[in-house]
Amino acid sequence: MVRSDGFSGVERHIATLARAQAEAGHDVTVVGGSQARMRVAMAATGVRTLSGDTLRQAAESVSRAGHPDVVHAHMTAGELTASLASRAPLVATRHFARRRGATTIGRASAMVIRRRLRRQIAISRFVASAIDGSSTVVYPGVGTDNDASTHTRPTALVVQRLQPEKNTDVAVRGFAAGAPAEWTLEIVGRGPELNMLQDLVRDLGIADRTTFLGFRDDVPDLMRSASVLLAPCEVEGLGLSVLEAMSHGLPVIASRAGAHPETVGLAADAQLFEPGDAQDAASMLARMCADATLRARYGAQLAQVQRTNFTPQAQAEATEAVYQQVLA
Structure with missing residues (x-):
């Protein structure tokens, strides 16, 4: 899950991972991201998509997701929502090379998240070296391009x-x-x-x-x-x-x-x-x-x-x- 209504790098990361998890046989629900674009990305995968435009909406979507084995959250707002809305074990992926809590609200959120957090994933060694807490590095993947690439334009x-x-x-x-x-x-x-x-x-x-x-x-x-x-x-x-x-x-x-x-x-x-x-x-x-x-x-x-x-x-x-x- 991510508390978002967009479809930039983090949402694309989630969509790629969710597709691969579904192909591996997992039952996956994605909360957050632009619903129009996320549904296109999840077409024919069996992945359920739910809105996460606001904190309240994201929390309601997490509740509607049933009783997952794991909630995997991205970004501080998503981590906080997952911490408050679900009792399932919480895994967080850290995308940026900085500690949580740059603001007063962020520091308060970080305290709540840390109490619920079971594991962290960092998207690179660079990120792992800068964040608070231990993490496992899991590199993102992208699909292999099988179309002919010309690279002819200067x-x-x-x-x-x-x-x-x-x-x-x-x-x-x-x-x-x-x-x-x-x-x-x-x-x-x-x-x-x-x-x-x-x-x-x-x-x-x-x-x-x-x-x-x-x-x-x-x-x-x-x-x-x-x-x-x-x-x-x-x-x-x-x-x-x-x-x-x-x-x-x-x-x-x-x-x-x-x-x-x-x-x-x-x-x-x-x-x-x-x-x-x-x-x-x-x-x-x-x-x-x-x-x-x-x-x-x-x-x-x-x-x-x-x-x-x-x-x-x-x-x-x-x-x-x-x-x-x-x-x-």
Whole structure:
């Protein structure tokens, strides 16, 4: 469960895991997330979906879910709701590299959650090292892309929320300094930094080569045809967009920070630039743009890393092992 009416990274994480759990024979109910999109994601799986738009609605949905063996909550509001609305053993997945309780309300919530919490899952070693309490690392999975990927457009992609902590400006500056004149930049995402970034591309003289795409539901198609993904965030808990790019064999140039060394860093030709260093990113991008053979080789390496380490089936199996510890 998650206390949410959206469908961003956490909700996509839940949907992928729920599908894999249902395919493994488990009886799964998902509480929260955009009901329209969650129902599409759960189509033909047998997974029941219930609303979690508000705390009250989420609590009522948890009560309607019957008597589960385990309640698996995501994010503090979901953890708190589960703590109060269900007596089933509580497992929480931690998505961000920070402790609970940044506010007075958060600290009070954390006290309630800790009394009910049986196990924690961290989505990466980076997250596990920063959160409060012990945890088991279970990497998220993404589906393997079996469609033909062309990667023929001379385009660099950025796919992330336009929030300050995402360092989108580093990707923009790296593109401006490193990409040849015939290359374009596409930025997928929404957020409060949009106006600042639009001003930045004008100041850097790349406004005519940059497109702000906003929210898109065709990101897989963009990843199949683009040639590079830029991932500049220094505090990324894992990065589903990075894993999805890897599944498409799309070369990724990422910050050597957050959980990127645990994903992109597993490839032999890993392209990890120094955190916040746009010139280092530009140098890597320039080499990648100039060498199609390197792009193809590196993309194939990333695809193999994803298929070996980051599948929904592996995620479901590792998650079940945590549940079994709780139920033992």
